Amino acid sequence: MSPFGVAIAIWGLVTGVAMVNAGLSIPIALLITFTVFAGSAQLAVLPLLITSAPLPIVWVTALLVNLRFVIFAAAARKAFVMLPWQQRMLAGYLNGDLGFALFSRRFADDTVHGTPEQWGYFYGGAVVNWVAWMASSVVGILIGASAPDAWGLNQAAYFALLAVLIPMVHRIPVAAGVLVTAVIAVATVGFPMRLGLLLAVLAGVAVAVGVETLRPQGQPHGVVAVASDIADEGEVA
Amino acid sequence: MGSLAYLIAATVGLTVVTVATRSSFFMLPARVELPERIERGLRYAPACALTAIIAQSVFARQGEAYVSVHNNQIWALLAAALVFAKTRNMIAMMVVGMAVFTALRLWA
Numbered sequence: 001m002s003p004f005g006v007a008i009a010i011w012g013l014v015t016g017v018a019m020v021n022a023g024l025s026i027p028i029a030l031l032i033t034f035t036v037f038a039g040s041a042q043l044a045v046l047p048l049l050i051t052s053a054p055l056p057i058v059w060v061t062a063l064l065v066n067l068r069f070v071i072f073a074a075a076a077r078k079a080f081v082m083l084p085w086q087q088r089m090l091a092g093y094l095n096g097d098l099g100f101a102l103f104s105r106r107f108a109d110d111t112v113h114g115t116p117e118q119w120g121y122f123y124g125g126a127v128v129n130w131v132a133w134m135a136s137s138v139v140g141i142l143i144g145a146s147a148p149d150a151w152g153l154n155q156a157a158y159f160a161l162l163a164v165l166i167p168m169v170h171r172i173p174v175a176a177g178v179l180v181t182a183v184i185a186v187a188t189v190g191f192p193m194r195l196g197l198l199l200a201v202l203a204g205v206a207v208a209v210g211v212e213t214l215r216p217q218g219q220p221h222g223v224v225a226v227a228s229d230i231a232d233e234g235e236v237a
Numbered sequence: 238m239g240s241l242a243y244l245i246a247a248t249v250g251l252t253v254v255t256v257a258t259r260s261s262f263f264m265l266p267a268r269v270e271l272p273e274r275i276e277r278g279l280r281y282a283p284a285c286a287l288t289a290i291i292a293q294s295v296f297a298r299q300g301e302a303y304v305s306v307h308n309n310q311i312w313a314l315l316a317a318a319l320v321f322a323k324t325r326n327m328i329a330m331m332v333v334g335m336a337v338f339t340a341l342r343l344w345a
Contacts, residue, residue, distance in 0.1 A: 011327075014331070024244075035249075035252040036251040037252075038251075038259075041254065042251075044287065047293070047294045049239065049244065049247060052239040055246060055247055058250070058251070059250045062255075063254050064283065066255065066258040066283070067282045068283040069258040070261045071279055072259075073260065077267070080263050085264060088260060089260045089263070092261070092263040093256050093259050094259075095260075150342075152335075152338055155313060155335065156335065159317040159321075159335075160327075160331075161290070162291065162318050163330065164283075165288060165291070166318065166322055169284060174280075174281055174284050177281050181285040182289075184289075185289040185292035185293050185296075186304060189293050189297040190300055190301055196293070200293075201282065201285045204281070204289070208281040209278060209281065223276060226280050230280060
């Protein structure tokens with residue numbers, strides 16, 4: 001299997017193990033795997049699902065984690081805008097972290113968009129990604145179901161989320177935002193309906209944007225630059 | 238743990254979130270662009286959201302903050318973060334993180 005497939009498979013395995021080890025039943029874990037198809041969002045909402053957090057909080061948390069895909073879509077759209085809407089929706093659904101990083105790196109200098117070579121590369125990568133992800137997730141779900149809770153395998157979920165987070169934190173504004181978010185999140189753990197979560201994110205984003213405004217030098221601008229800035233080192237996401 | 242209906246409703250909404258975010262700008266007319274002010278907020282939201290969920294899971298126990306040297310999860314998370322920041326190797330991070338957690342659970 002390609003390095004790409006291996007990275008995806010590790011992620012799928014961890015996500016599958018973590019979902020079942022945290023307490024989801026096998027059928028529900030399989031349902032989430034085959035529909036939601038977004039590892040970081042699945043892992044992020046896991047602690048919310050097992051404590052029956054209000055649904056709007058679950059959905060908004062996934063939305064916040066997934067907002068990076070909006071930037072990826074804005075950056076990659078030129079290769080897809082001419083397709084019928086069903087194909088654009090499918091291509092979007094398949095446009096995850098690693099696929100986007102490889103696709104945008106490979107065709108960054110192309111002046112013609114939407115060539116058969118680009119589509120072939122995109123869908124080829126998407127198929128490898130889908131198969132590696134689904135197979136490893138199912139294996140993870142079956143392993144997770146047989147491991148004792150005391151081993152704490154659901155910990156692996158937080159380590160996996162770190163692997164998405166750490167490459168993003170490489171400039172001062174985002175580091176400041178993350179620090180403020182962490183402190184407020186811990187201080188507001190007991191807030192009703194997990195509202196502390198949203199409060200912490202809002203404060204963190206405000207601080208990051210504020211710091212960026214104070215020292216704008218060296219900040220990438222435009223969707224393509226920003227997307228590659230986020231996706232650049234996210235090799236295993 | 239929520240009821241079956243709760244979990245299914247959650248899953249339907251989560252699937253909508255995946256499709257809506259991933260295909261967002263693929264579906265919009267080419268003349269619609271991302272305003273710079275919104276783009277600035279969007280780029281920081283995922284990092285902050287991941288931080289908030291990790292912090293509220295690892296630094297808490299049964300709905301209360303648990304910031305203590307006896308919280309094994311904190312040490313495991315720090316070890317994992319250091320390994321990943323240094324090596325960018327996910328397997329090494331998992332092995333070290335789980336080893337620290339297990340060692341503390343058994344012997345600390």
